[in-house]
Amino acid sequence: MKKFLKKIGILLLLTLVLMQLLDWIYTYAFTHSVPRNKVQYVLQMEPQHIDYIFLGSSRVENHIISRQIEEKTGKKAINLGIQGAQLADILLMIKLLDEQKITYDKIFVQVDYNYSVKSKSGISKSYALPYISNPVIAADLEQNDKRFLYYKYIPFYRYATHDHLIGFREVAASFFKKNARIDLSDGFDAKKGEATLEEFRFPEDVPQKNEIIEEIESIVKTEDRELIFFCAPFCNMTVNEAYLDYLSGHMEGFYNYAKLFEDEQSLFWNCGHLNKEGAEAFTEKIIAQHLKS
Amino acid sequence: MLFNSIEFLIFLPTVFFLYWYVFNKKIGLQNAFILIISYVFYAWWDYRFLTLIMASTLVDFFVARAMEKAESKKWRKLLLIISLSFNLGLLGFFKYYNFFIESWMEMWSNMGIEMQSYTLQIILPVGISFYTFQTLSYTLDVYKKKIKATDSFINFAAYVAFFPQLVAGPIERASSLLPQFGKKRKIEEDNMIDGLGLIIWGLFKKIVIADSCAVYVNAIFDNYENLNSLTLILGAIYFAFQIYGDFSGYSDMAIGIARLLGFKLMRNFAYPYFSRDIAEFWRRWHISLSTWFRDYLYIPLGGSRGNKWFQLRNVLIIFLVSGFWHGANWTFIVWGALHALYFIPLLLMGRNRKYLDTVGENGVFPSLKEIAQMLLTFILSCIAWVVFRAETVADAWNYFIRMFSFNFNGNLDYLSSERYSVEAVPIIGLLVLIEWWSRNKEHPLKGRYYMTKIGLTLILILMLGVFSNTNDFIYFQF
Known part of the structure; x- marks a missing residue:
């Protein structure tokens, strides 16, 4: 049995050494490569001033065309919407922007059914995990994720458990300096064509308050910056719209664009997402209402 | 567990x-x-x-x-x-x-008679x-x-x-x-060490091959109406390797674990995708089930005795029952029927036991004829796998219509799983290469440089394995 146990011991040791080695390699790749996601992009930004910043999920990422804003207003804008992002992820992005010394005049935060969600999204958390030594990210994960200690102390655990977004495929792309699928300095990701529209149902109950919104307000609201909450358009097949009416009545600075294109279904890719033409029309509306001096 | x-x-x-x-x-x-x-x-x-x-x-x-x-x-x-x-x-x-x-x-509904449902949860x-x-x-x-x-x-x-x-x-x-x-049972260390290799190789096939392919297979089969022919062909190939990695990986792990406890279980897979015809495929795929049906159904039915019609009947029964064993869906029955269809010509020509050895046993590379035979067998099995994987027979049919329309659009499809459809090809290529070099051995890690091969496999598992989205083994549902 000694021979067998010795081999087991060797394999366990080898596994641990490999995990540590791979952890170093992956972390190096993510911290030294061209940015391939928006968290990485923000962490590599030099201190600068951006006039307008848009934060949210794919309902921002697919809806706001920064280039169009820049052309129309002459001001600098960036779309930092990340597919699947929730309010907790938006809060982390705001903290990271402050840490990177990015200043701004107006910040737009998407609020809709995500008002009922307090957890973080798997996607943006995965993007943040390679930078666990960053104090803002570490503090955020420690507060919000039960597995924080595993991420921190078990080598390679964070990469293995989130391999679909920060695994080998992404590391290889980073090593080969493959650019992100979209232009991250703009941040807009167009949905092309028209998909079948299906009913979208808002939650039945609205929470009385949302602590994350309160924290966002406490961080952003200063004399020289404006915080705007908005709900991007939905198709006309939504149910429980009273949910948004409640938000309109209770949130200061909330703009409800849910019904903006109620009769123009050709602008939608699906019920919660506009297609490219829809995004152009919506960006135009945002410019007209909020960004024209 | x-x-x-x-x-x-x-x-x-x-x-x-x-x-x-x-x-x-x-x-x-x-x-x-x-x-x-x-x-x-x-x-x-x-x-x-x-x-x-x-x-x-x-x-x-x-x-x-x-x-x-x-x-x-x-x-x-x-x-x-x-x-x-x-x-x-x-x-x-x-x-x-x-x-x-x-x-x-x-059946009654098709004849215009509606009956009350008595299905159970x-x-x-x-x-x-x-x-x-x-x-x-x-x-x-x-x-x-x-x-x-x-x-x-x-x-x-x-x-x-x-x-x-x-x-x-x-x-x-x-x-x-x-x-x-x-x-x-006695402690036989060499047997145990070999069992360990089987467990690691099985793990590789499950979490590197099967679970990687699953990401693409699910995205392709769930959305096949909107994808081009190349992607659908890849979907069929990926599923062939997903189910192989998944099931043979489980079998390898089972055999390896049993060895750690001093038991010897039968071999269940023997590099089935290197088969030169469907008869050989069935001698190499899910061997424990094929031989079970052979011994407890085919032979009691009369086996290959009697005239050709009698033999044909027995073969058809075996394949249909084998399909039905997999699950209560017409797709599995059609899958069995397709394999019967592939097998019957070999039986009629008396060639169903032609290839009892290993392909290219004495050489490094297969001959062109062998390559063509293996490709044809693989294509036939892939066609049957599409039916096996589809939700319904109608879905499988529509999948085929789109796949055989050979509409390639000139674009690579970007899937809902946020990756291009061709991205899993290198992983499959890696498996095929490793298995080709090992086709005369029980498993690729056996033999010389055992620990080095295990070490390299561990690296591959850690780097390429899918840990975030652990899939149940497909055959658990059967």
């Missing part, structure tokens, strides 16, 4: 330690321990279904004992019928009840098809007087519930596995 789960990572070493160092004094104690931990392993999914295994075990144990003592052939036959009715009855109820009711109602007990066939092999062998009925209930119960192969095989024969419970 999955073999590739954290729970099992704790379970297996604990079992190993207790088995060899605490319960090693008496063989009876070791067998009782195996029985208990096998029940714990099974109860991890759903403890309620333990009663089914226990009932099956009790019935077959006492039926076989009675059969042994019975003097008249009539009485033995009656006992066999009791065992078959009980086991197949349970299997039929849990696996096929709703299918038969729905098919019956659909039935959960399929994990592994029921596997342990039912395993316990049936025992009563059938006792009936045929190939083996003697065991007088140890613990040994028999441990044989039925043996945890490494309980939920997805290999389906062991009583004549091979049951006697192993009666002999004292």
